[in-house]
Amino acid sequence: MASAQSHCASSLSLIRRSEPSPHLAKIVLVKCPNNSWLGTKILTVKPQLSVCNRRPFAATVSFSLPTANPSRADSPGAEIPKWSSKAIKSFAMGELEARKLKYPTTGTEALLMGVLIEGTNVAAKFLRANGVTLFKVRDETVKLLGKADMFFFSPEHPRLTDEAQKALDWAVDTKLQSVDGGEITTVHIILGIWSEVDSPGHKILSTLGFNDEKAKELETSISKPGFKDD
Numbered sequence: 001m002a003s004a005q006s007h008c009a010s011s012l013s014l015i016r017r018s019e020p021s022p023h024l025a026k027i028v029l030v031k032c033p034n035n036s037w038l039g040t041k042i043l044t045v046k047p048q049l050s051v052c053n054r055r056p057f058a059a060t061v062s063f064s065l066p067t068a069n070p071s072r073a074d075s076p077g078a079e080i081p082k083w084s085s086k087a088i089k090s091f092a093m094g095e096l097e098a099r100k101l102k103y104p105t106t107g108t109e110a111l112l113m114g115v116l117i118e119g120t121n122v123a124a125k126f127l128r129a130n131g132v133t134l135f136k137v138r139d140e141t142v143k144l145l146g147k148a149d150m151f152f153f154s155p156e157h158p159r160l161t162d163e164a165q166k167a168l169d170w171a172v173d174t175k176l177q178s179v180d181g182g183e184i185t186t187v188h189i190i191l192g193i194w195s196e197v198d199s200p201g202h203k204i205l206s207t208l209g210f211n212d213e214k215a216k217e218l219e220t221s222i223s224k225p226g227f228k229d230d
Contacts, residue, residue: 065083065087065088065091065168066160066165066168080172080176081172081175081176081181081182081183081184082183082184083183083184083185084121084183084184084185084186084228084229085229086118086120086121086185086186086229086230087121087183087184087185087186087188087189087229089118090111090114090115090117090118090121090186090189091111091114091189092114093113093114093115093117093118094106094110094111094112094113094114094115094117095110095114095157095158096114097110097113097114097117097138098110098154098158099154099155099156099158101138101141101142101147101148102148102149102150102152102153102154103145103148103154103158104148104152104154104155104158104159105158105159105160105161105164106157106158106159106160106161106164107145107160107161107163107164107199107200107201108161108163108164108167108193108196108199108200108201108202109137109141109144109145109199109200109201109204110158110164111164111167111168111189111193111201112137112190112193112201112204112205113134113137113138113141115127115186115189115190116128116132116133116134116137117134118186120230121185121186121187121229121230122185122186122187122221122222122227122229122230123185123186123187123189123190123218123229124186126187126217126218126221127190127210130209130210130214131208131209132205132208132209132210136208137204137208140204140207140208141200141204144200144203144204145200161199163196163198163199163200163201164199164201166192166195166196167189167192167193167195167196167199167201168189168192169192170188170191170192170195170196171184171188171189171191171192172184172188174188174191174192175188180223180225180227182227183229185222185227185229186229187218187219187221187222187229188222190205190218191215191218191219193205194210194215
């Protein structure tokens with residue numbers, strides 16, 4: 001019997017898991033190859049719990065979009081207003097849409113689609129109410145710019161076209177000239193696109209029935225006190 005126990009002690013095997021949790025017990029199998037009648041015992045070993053002192057993960061969020069003139073607010077007391085969270089998300093969606101269409105750049109048409117993809121902002125609701133939908137804009141974009149080579153891979157962040165950059169800068173400049181404070185919103189992005197009369201975004205909006213009258217109507221929404229981009 002003592003011999004069997006010595007054989008058992010020499011044949012301990014530990015079942016280990018990758019990255020075991022400190023809260024899980026380890027399972028130990030005790031096998032006796034020379035004494036099959038003893039069978040296999042399963043022992044449960046409870047490890048001591050240890051407190052893991054990890055530093056909390058900190059995430060930073062950018063409140064600005066690309067600008068061609070970062071020094072525009074260098075005058076005393078002037079600060080570049082922050083973009084609304086929905087405007088930033090719309091910009092990111094526009095970049096992604098440009099990649100889906102396999103375009104090498106992010107143009108005004110992509111900014112327009114980004115606003116519509118985000119969908120919950122004031123500008124998107126206004127556009128949909130006036131017959132400008134994502135599917136229509138996407139179809140008009142392909143008609144105007146054509147389909148990209150199916151074997152072309154867009155960069156992770158397709159660079160802005162000059163017209164798209166001017167549209168964003170128009171939004172910033174317009175907000176700087178206002179005295180109501182607040183954030184730069186998706187409405188500013190759409191009006192910035194509309195200000196670039198030769199851009200694909202302007203042409204697509206015009207084709208779908210958007211005009212100066214509707215642009216003024218949209219502009220009045222951001223002049224209301226306490227306006228929020230939702």
